[in-house]
Amino acid sequence: xxxxxxxxxxMGPQHPSxxxxxxxxxxxxxxxxxxxxxxxxxxxRGVEKLxxxxxxxxxxxxxxxxxxxxxxxxNLGYILAVEKLMAVEVPERAExxxxxxxxxxxxxxxxxxxxxxxxxxxxxxxxxxxxxxxxAIMETYELISGARMTSNFFRVGGxxxxxxxxxxxxxxxxxxxMPGYLDQYEGLLTTNPIWLKRTIGNGVxxxxxxxxFGITGPALRGSGVDWDLRRDNSYSGYEKYQFKxxxxxxxxxxxxxxxxxxxxREACKIVRQGLDRLKPGPVLADNPQVCYPPKENVYNSxxxxxxxxKIASExxxxxxxxxxxGVEAPKGELGFYIVSDGGNKPQRLRxxxxxxxxxxxxEKMAKGxxxxxxxxxxxxxxxxxxxxxx
Amino acid sequence: MAxxxxxxLQLKEKYAASIIDVVEFRGEVxxxxxxxxxxxxxxxxxxxxxxxxxxxxxAVDYMGKKEDRFMMVYLLYxxxxxxxxxxxxxxxxxxxxxPSATQVWRTANWLEREVFDLFGIVFDNHPDLRRILMTDDWxxxxxxxxxxxxxxxxxxxxxxxx
Numbered sequence: 001x002x003x004x005x006x007x008x009x010x011m012g013p014q015h016p017s018x019x020x021x022x023x024x025x026x027x028x029x030x031x032x033x034x035x036x037x038x039x040x041x042x043x044x045r046g047v048e049k050l051x052x053x054x055x056x057x058x059x060x061x062x063x064x065x066x067x068x069x070x071x072x073x074x075n076l077g078y079i080l081a082v083e084k085l086m087a088v089e090v091p092e093r094a095e096x097x098x099x100x101x102x103x104x105x106x107x108x109x110x111x112x113x114x115x116x117x118x119x120x121x122x123x124x125x126x127x128x129x130x131x132x133x134x135x136a137i138m139e140t141y142e143l144i145s146g147a148r149m150t151s152n153f154f155r156v157g158g159x160x161x162x163x164x165x166x167x168x169x170x171x172x173x174x175x176x177x178m179p180g181y182l183d184q185y186e187g188l189l190t191t192n193p194i195w196l197k198r199t200i201g202n203g204v205x206x207x208x209x210x211x212x213f214g215i216t217g218p219a220l221r222g223s224g225v226d227w228d229l230r231r232d233n234s235y236s237g238y239e240k241y242q243f244k245x246x247x248x249x250x251x252x253x254x255x256x257x258x259x260x261x262x263x264x265r266e267a268c269k270i271v272r273q274g275l276d277r278l279k280p281g282p283v284l285a286d287n288p289q290v291c292y293p294p295k296e297n298v299y300n301s302x303x304x305x306x307x308x309x310k311i312a313s314e315x316x317x318x319x320x321x322x323x324x325x326g327v328e329a330p331k332g333e334l335g336f337y338i339v340s341d342g343g344n345k346p347q348r349l350r351x352x353x354x355x356x357x358x359x360x361x362x363e364k365m366a367k368g369x370x371x372x373x374x375x376x377x378x379x380x381x382x383x384x385x386x387x388x389x390x
Numbered sequence: 391m392a393x394x395x396x397x398x399l400q401l402k403e404k405y406a407a408s409i410i411d412v413v414e415f416r417g418e419v420x421x422x423x424x425x426x427x428x429x430x431x432x433x434x435x436x437x438x439x440x441x442x443x444x445x446x447x448x449a450v451d452y453m454g455k456k457e458d459r460f461m462m463v464y465l466l467y468x469x470x471x472x473x474x475x476x477x478x479x480x481x482x483x484x485x486x487x488x489p490s491a492t493q494v495w496r497t498a499n500w501l502e503r504e505v506f507d508l509f510g511i512v513f514d515n516h517p518d519l520r521r522i523l524m525t526d527d528w529x530x531x532x533x534x535x536x537x538x539x540x541x542x543x544x545x546x547x548x549x550x551x552x
Contacts, residue, residue: 048508049532
């Protein structure tokens with residue numbers, strides 16, 4: 001009498017379609033997945049622990065390295081939390097540049113998503129195209145901050161420096177050409193029969209389940225929940241911008257794909273509005289207790305140098321209390337929860353990582369599917385391990 | 391202003407004996423409650439006041455600063471009302487247990503595993519309480535204040551040299 005038994009298969013941590021060092025232990029009945037056990041932590045660097053030993057300014061570079069595909073979104077979340085704690089008002093120009101840069105970052109993150117997602121499913125051309133466009137955003141990063149990924153450009157109270165003159169033209173050119181590129185990707189995918197077969201009906205999760213699992217961001221909107229922090233709990237002046245929040249219907253990978261593509265088009269519109277709003281003015285709050293002094297003062301006066309030295313070495317004491325600031329990062333709600341005991345370092349800094357929470361639903365979304373469909377689910381969840389492991 | 395918060399009004403009516411403190415800071419309302427009522431209160435907030443999303447669940451170590459060493463923090467969000475509420479409850483080091491919130495939200499599963507891993511707080515009735523970020527054989531709980539920054543087998547951190 002023939003007997004059957006399940007097989008255990010190890011996937012990762014060095015598997016190209018797990019988007020980093022994710023390890024999944026799969027229990028298989030033939031090619032059908034009956035159980036998924038994710039193992040994470042390979043990239044754990046103890047960012048939360050480290051933050052308890054650093055002043056508020058010194059924590060900022062650590063946040064670049066969380067979701068390394070969207071550094072400025074992380075910076076923004078952290079900076080807004082500190083500004084809320086310190087009750088610092090930010091000049092309008094700095095706020096506008098922050099919005100422009102975080103929306104470019106959303107484009108960047110979504111470009112990597114569409115590139116890798118399509119590559120995982122077998123569409124290589126999109127990968128090459130999307131990385132070509134991503135390069136233009138990386139160049140903008142380099143232009144304003146000197147770094148392509150670890151930007152560290154925002155500061156508590158504003159920006160580290162003003163943007164150079166060619167910034168507006170460069171971003172404007174890019175935003176003008178981006179919708180055409182998006183049409184190209186859609187031409188390659190949206191009506192492609194292979195793409196449709198691989199994505200429609202894949203990774204279905206109902207709105208109710210998605211909320212129960214804490215899924216946020218485009219993955220939740222793909223399940224039909226009309227909720228976007230930029231619109232509903234506005235921050236950094238987003239209430240002044242007009243944009244649509246796309247929502248899916250069928251709760252599957254294809255709907256999440258459509259939602260993200262519309263989000264990219266909306267991001268272009270927000271950047272355009274931001275460029276139109278950009279007026280000359282200061283980019284750092286006039287708050288010497290908290291902010292770094294302008295560089296020309298540091299180099300030209302002893303008072304400026306002392307001021308810089310004090311802020312860089314001691315930081316600033318924060319009032320006792322606790323704040324939480326959530327931002328709509330490309331992957332979902334990224335939150336920073338700071339508990340201050342009145343000192344110059346946080347008592348506790350908690351990062352609410354969207355990828356970590358979203359990944360938890362993988363078993364719900366891929367159980368009963370085949371291994372190849374699991375790869376599509378990983379792609380559609382759009383995870384990044386730097387943020388999951390912290 | 392915290393007194394007019396819709397959740398605070400309801401909680402004060404229903405769970406008056408379990409509420410220890412209500413604080414508002416920078417427009418955010420925090421309610422501290424007794425540990426034995428935590429699951430009842432969380433369920434009530436989810437069922438009756440539409441706090442349907444558990445945004446975050448974490449702990450804070452107040453070693454040497456408060457009588458009860460740990461503070462559990464639940465950050466709730468209501469997608470229909472677009473507002474947040476923070477619920478806290480203290481956990482002492484001697485009795486480092488708290489009921490699991492996994493029966494209220496499935497999100498709590500991994501978040502509680504992380505708190506267990508990094509703080510050593512045990513969640514009763516948790517379906518799968520294992521370490522999540524550190525390896526299974528790891529000793530100690532890294533986010534505790536008495537855990538050395540540079541790890542267990544190294545010279546203690548003496549502060550920045552610059």
